[in-house]
Amino acid sequence: MHKSISIEKDSSDSLGTAQQKLFRNNKRWSETIIKAVLTMAGIVSIFTTIGIVFELGKESFLFFSLPEVTLKDFLTGTVWQPVIGKFGVLPLVTSTMITSLFAMLVAIPLGLGAAIFLSEYAADKTRKVLKPILEILAGIPTVVYGYFALTFMTPLLRGIFGQENVEIYNMLSAGLVMGIMILPLISSMSEDALHAVPRSLRDAALGLGATKFETSIQVVFPAALSGIISAVILGISRAVGETMIVAIAAGSGPNFTFNPLKAAETMTGYIARISGGDLSYDTPDYNSIFAIGLLLFLVTLVLNMISRHISRKYREVYE
Amino acid sequence: MKNPLNLVSTTTYGRDLNLEQRQKKATIWKALFRLSTLVGVVALAILIISIVNQAFGLVAIEDTNDRNGFISTSIKEVSKTELIQLIETNLSTNRVRTLDREEPLVERSRHDLMALVETEVFKQRIVDSYSLFGSIFTPNTFRDQVAKKHPEAIVEFKSWFTPQFLQESMSKTPELAGIRTALLGSLYLILITISVAFPLGVSAAIYLEEYARQNTWLSRVIQTNIDNLAGVPSIIYGILGLTIFVRAFEPITSGRLFGYEGANGRTILAAGLTMALLILPILITNAQEAIRAVPNSLRQASYGLGATQWQTIWYHVLPYALPGILTGTILAISRALGETAPLIIVGAATYITKDPSGLFSNFTAIPIQIYNWTTRPQQEFRSIAAVAILVLMFMLLSMNAVAILWRNKIQNKR
Numbered sequence: 001m002h003k004s005i006s007i008e009k010d011s012s013d014s015l016g017t018a019q020q021k022l023f024r025n026n027k028r029w030s031e032t033i034i035k036a037v038l039t040m041a042g043i044v045s046i047f048t049t050i051g052i053v054f055e056l057g058k059e060s061f062l063f064f065s066l067p068e069v070t071l072k073d074f075l076t077g078t079v080w081q082p083v084i085g086k087f088g089v090l091p092l093v094t095s096t097m098i099t100s101l102f103a104m105l106v107a108i109p110l111g112l113g114a115a116i117f118l119s120e121y122a123a124d125k126t127r128k129v130l131k132p133i134l135e136i137l138a139g140i141p142t143v144v145y146g147y148f149a150l151t152f153m154t155p156l157l158r159g160i161f162g163q164e165n166v167e168i169y170n171m172l173s174a175g176l177v178m179g180i181m182i183l184p185l186i187s188s189m190s191e192d193a194l195h196a197v198p199r200s201l202r203d204a205a206l207g208l209g210a211t212k213f214e215t216s217i218q219v220v221f222p223a224a225l226s227g228i229i230s231a232v233i234l235g236i237s238r239a240v241g242e243t244m245i246v247a248i249a250a251g252s253g254p255n256f257t258f259n260p261l262k263a264a265e266t267m268t269g270y271i272a273r274i275s276g277g278d279l280s281y282d283t284p285d286y287n288s289i290f291a292i293g294l295l296l297f298l299v300t301l302v303l304n305m306i307s308r309h310i311s312r313k314y315r316e317v318y319e
Numbered sequence: 320m321k322n323p324l325n326l327v328s329t330t331t332y333g334r335d336l337n338l339e340q341r342q343k344k345a346t347i348w349k350a351l352f353r354l355s356t357l358v359g360v361v362a363l364a365i366l367i368i369s370i371v372n373q374a375f376g377l378v379a380i381e382d383t384n385d386r387n388g389f390i391s392t393s394i395k396e397v398s399k400t401e402l403i404q405l406i407e408t409n410l411s412t413n414r415v416r417t418l419d420r421e422e423p424l425v426e427r428s429r430h431d432l433m434a435l436v437e438t439e440v441f442k443q444r445i446v447d448s449y450s451l452f453g454s455i456f457t458p459n460t461f462r463d464q465v466a467k468k469h470p471e472a473i474v475e476f477k478s479w480f481t482p483q484f485l486q487e488s489m490s491k492t493p494e495l496a497g498i499r500t501a502l503l504g505s506l507y508l509i510l511i512t513i514s515v516a517f518p519l520g521v522s523a524a525i526y527l528e529e530y531a532r533q534n535t536w537l538s539r540v541i542q543t544n545i546d547n548l549a550g551v552p553s554i555i556y557g558i559l560g561l562t563i564f565v566r567a568f569e570p571i572t573s574g575r576l577f578g579y580e581g582a583n584g585r586t587i588l589a590a591g592l593t594m595a596l597l598i599l600p601i602l603i604t605n606a607q608e609a610i611r612a613v614p615n616s617l618r619q620a621s622y623g624l625g626a627t628q629w630q631t632i633w634y635h636v637l638p639y640a641l642p643g644i645l646t647g648t649i650l651a652i653s654r655a656l657g658e659t660a661p662l663i664i665v666g667a668a669t670y671i672t673k674d675p676s677g678l679f680s681n682f683t684a685i686p687i688q689i690y691n692w693t694t695r696p697q698q699e700f701r702s703i704a705a706v707a708i709l710v711l712m713f714m715l716l717s718m719n720a721v722a723i724l725w726r727n728k729i730q731n732k733r
Contacts, residue, residue, distance in 0.1 A: 034629050041522030042541045048596050049544050055562040113355025137363050141657025143686045144708050147693045152369040180362045213345035241552025243660035268554050275664045293558045304550035
């Protein structure tokens with residue numbers, strides 16, 4: 001960077017020498033060096049990915065080469081108890097799926113409803129007030145949502161369903177609060193997609209005698225569908241990878257259950273609990289968080305790729 | 320989408336279009352859409368209220384050492400000299416010396432001395448606490464409950480947020496615990512994160528937007544890669560930080576290479592580097608958008624005057640894009656400030672009373688403290704967790720407000 005600045009200074013000295021220099025320094029090494037440095041900065045991100053894949057892969061490999069672990073048991077076993085050598089990942093997967101399911105049950109209808117309202121119905125003034133409020137919701141740290149789940153949602157649920165039916169730590173509470181967390185993501189991405197649909201389409205539908213609701217649902221919504229679906233998939237990926245809410249509110253200790261009112265640890269919750277304690281390196285416990293991490297990474301990666309593929313490939317382009 | 324409404328097809332032509340019913344349906348759905356937007360707003364309100372609800376409220380205070388053993392009258396009637404005497408006779412000489420050094424006892428106010436006697440001589444402790452709304456609407460329920468369980472206790476209103484909360488370090492007693500260590504830890508962390516992520520992120524964005532316009536395979540790979548990294552769960556970054564920065568780079572991150580007596584790699588440096596990697600994709604994407612918004616005519620004019628590509632970027636593109644880049648950076652930083660999961664994995668300490676002293680010290684951060692206090696069963700820890708959340712949210716909101724105001728100001732200028 002210094003080099004370029006010095007060239008600039010030189011050239012301001014006098015035009016003659018500057019011109020001479022300009023032609024002499026035709027190659028401009030400094031430019032090449034700067035470009036190389038900037039390229040390296042871009043490549044750092046590639047190293048990050050390589051680092052993630054390599055480390056997860058390596059440690060997972062160590063995990064699977066343990067005598068008590070087989071890939072088949074890992075993927076199909078219903079008991080996860082490292083102490084007795086049982087490594088079946090299903091309890092962690094099902095609880096992740098249950099919390100994510102409830103999150104999406106909250107976030108998809110409410111998020112899409114909010115998106116349609118903000119994009120199609122709300123006056124400019126209302127929009128200007130409501131949008132930032134939803135953005136604040138998106139900016140709240142997840143540990144705060146976890147606190148909210150434990151101190152507000154869980155007591156509420158226990159009040160509704162009865163103390164004896166709902167455990168202090170339960171998947172439903174974590175899932176519902178996670179839904180509130182993901183709501184702004186889905187609403188803002190979907191709203192962008194709805195907003196991008198040209199006015200002429202709406203005008204045409206209204207001109208044919210459709211009500212505003214019919215226009216929104218049967219014309220605008222399908223036109224924005226690719227953006228909306230990719231928002232929903234991204235929301236699912238966020239729910240699967242969310243850690244703090246489930247670590248605080250969903251319970252610790254794997255539990256193979258489909259009852260959302262019971263406590264069960266998710267994949268992320270397990271990783272957080274194991275690594276939060278006094279973890280000694282190169283034990284089965286330590287290696288197991290990498291195997292689960294790898295699974296988590298692959299699931300979210302695939303979801304994200306599908307999301308981007310849909311939004312790119314099936315986007316309707318209007319000009 | 321050919322004729323999606325079926326409005327003009329032969330079947331509906333000439334028939335009743337059922338307008339009334341359709342209008343009714345439209346009204347109902349409009350109400351539902353409005354409702355779902357409101358749910359978001361209401362959720363935010365409830366969230367904030369439920370936190371404030373825990374941060375203030377009635378508490379029951381009881382002496383660990385019965386005060387009747389020390390004084391015969393109410394403490395309000397004890398004179399200043401007697402108060403000093405009480406402190407000097409009942410506390411260890413070391414403690415008295417420390418207090419004297421902070422501020423000589425004789426020079427302290429009566430109020431200050433009374434507080435000292437209460438906490439240090441009588442060892443007042445909070446034995447029970449109540450939420451804000453409970454304290455306002457049904458205070459007697461709490462009073463009865465306290466009277467039954469702790470007949471000696473006094474009930475009074477307490478704001479868990481006190482100036483001491485910001486100044487004190489961790490403690491095992493909730494009412495004495497503070498957030499100082501965590502606050503400093505978070506600030507150090509942010510500083511490291513910015514100083515690593517900002518130059519890297521902006522450079523990468525410049526490369527992608529200015530140099531890689533030819534769409535080479537390398538730039539395509541980098542771009543796709545950044546898009547993918549943005550969706551990786553933060554806990555995975557924590558795992559990466561654990562293996563790379565904490566373990567593989569241990570000689571560097573523990574400071575042993577530089578002669579520090581670092582115990583292990585679980586330092587503030589390792590955490591800061593992990594956070595930098597975490598926010599890098601967000602920062603790059605934001606910076607890219609800012610650079611993309613620079614009008615091309617600016618570049619053309621600069622080239623036309625004979626500037627090189629770098630001169631064009633440094634003197635024209637970057638100054639124009641800088642406000643946008645900085646706004647994006649603030650947003651990325653606020654993400655790092657609230658992030659908890661990677662810090663747990665990288666190994667932030669949950670109990671630490673020493674302020675971070677440099678790159679190689681062990682540390683804790685505000686979100687970690689919130690997590691730690693939230694997971695404890697005692698109500699009092701929930702209350703200080705709520706106060707810590709208020710502190711964190713205040714920091715985040717003010718950062719975001721600055722970013723948004725800044726953005727609006729720039730947009731209005733142009």
